[in-house]
Amino acid sequence: MSELDSIFSDDWGEDHRSGLVAVVGRPNVGKSTLINAILGQKIAIVTTKPQTTRQRQLGIYTSEQAQILFIDTPGIHKPKSVLGNYMVGVAHDALKDSDVILWILDASAPPTTEDENIADLFGRIVPGTPRALALNKIDLAEDSAGFTAHFAQCEHESALPICAKDGRGISELIGCLIPLLPRGPRYYPADQASETNLRFLAAEIIRERIIELTSDEIPHAVAVEITRFREKRRSAQIEASIFVERGSQKGIVIGKRGDMIKRIGVESRVALESLLEARVNLETRVKVQKNWRSNAEFMRRIGYRLPKRGRN
Ligand SMILES: Nc1nc2c(ncn2[C@@H]2O[C@H](COP(=O)(O)OP(=O)(O)OP(=O)(O)O)[C@@H](O)[C@H]2O)c(=O)[nH]1
Ligand SMILES: [Mg+2]
CATH class of the missing domain: 3.30.300.20 (K homology (KH) domain)
Structure with missing residues (x-):
């Protein structure tokens, strides 16, 4: 939270919650689409090809009860270059900095070993960080129930079905994230959606x-x-x-x-x-x-x- 210390606002009640939520997952699962949908504006680029996001970006969601600082991250993959190492490093750093992890899975494709490696990664580098799991692209999934059950089993937590493209499940997702955040102030003005220049x-x-x-x-x-x-x-x-x-x-x-x-x-x-x-x-x-x-x-x-x- 050190990057936020200087931007302190004391305009908050006792129950107000705030903190960093790292949005992570495989490439192309819809992390950037989701953050844009939550904010109602484009702060991150989105494409049909994997490995689009290369740098960390902050998306700031503000409501009466909470300020959620979403960190958009590059998709976690097996790197093959200095750039790839850098991208995966950006995702790891975001995990280490975060108060909560939001793990995004793609409901339209079966889970892969990459997903399992990501689950292992959480256990290795941020074992104590609270985690929420969202199953995105439910509009494309024929049987997301089976998929959800599979992951609920191995993760001991239930996945929230969402569709970043049409907004389904997003308010429920926000509702799940807020109680996982620590109590804290509003760090940014209510009308600021990002730090991106x-x-x-x-x-x-x-x-x-x-x-x-x-x-x-x-x-x-x-x-x-x-x-x-x-x-x-x-x-x-x-x-x-x-x-x-x-x-x-x-x-x-x-x-x-x-x-x-x-x-x-x-x-x-x-x-x-x-x-x-x-x-x-x-x-x-x-x-x-x-x-x-x-x-x-x-x-x-x-x-x-x-x-x-x-x-x-
Ligand atoms: N049908 C459907 N497509 C989606 C949904 N969410 C995202 N997409 C599409 O999935 C593709 C990848 O979306 P991104 O938001 O760039 O995915 P990402 O996880 O940020 O990808 P990287 O930055 O490469 O890690 C785009 O073509 C999006 O339009 C969804 O809920 N439904
Ligand atoms: Mg992205």
Whole structure:
């Protein structure tokens, strides 16, 4: 809770609860979708491809009784690069910092050994932290009851069925989380939904569009750096570098006669205009940074908060 100590507000009653809830699970189970749905606004990007979220992000939910600080985390997976190690490390750190763990499972797919590994991880690194379990995507599940029973058995707790896409079960989920939180103050103003700055969110939105418009290894090999971000009255000038790892990937991102980069530009601009409520002039440049996912120094330069010495 140290990052919150300085933002203390004494406007709270004895029964008010607050704290950090780490939202964790396999990639693509709907963690970011859920946080956006709880907050009623987009603070995290969402795509159909796994391993979208790469950095920790705070989503702040405020009601009369509680302030829940949701930490969106990268999906826990077997890492294959410095970036992968970093992402899994971000999820581990969020678990260690949290007052409550919210474990998300995908009701539309059978449980995997990855889910079991995650359960083991909780036992190893945060055995005492209270935990809630939510079974997401119930709209796609034919028999979520069997799935729920399976996990209830091995976890000794019941999973709450939810649908982050249409909001079903979300108020019940909030109702389950609040009693698990410690008593505490409201740390942020009631109308603040995140700590994310617009520059970071702009880079994420461009990355989101690229992930959705490309396939195979491209989504994982893309990084976006905003090199200029100027807002003036009702317009904004944004310049972005799009990094890939190889010349062939650059060719794909640019596309035949520049078709793909044009489409990325148009879709990103539309999304940025709605985010900023301003007219946006977006310039993009595609660059090759060989094997950047294994280059800690480069990753730090473009904004990943890697520790000075690599994690194992
Ligand atoms: N049908 C359905 N799809 C959902 C639901 N929740 C999320 N999705 C979809 O699942 C995909 C992944 O959602 P994300 O929110 O990006 O998943 P994530 O867990 O944050 O993924 P990573 O950041 O990669 O770990 C997207 O296509 C979402 O639209 C749901 O309740 N129902
Ligand atoms: Mg995510």
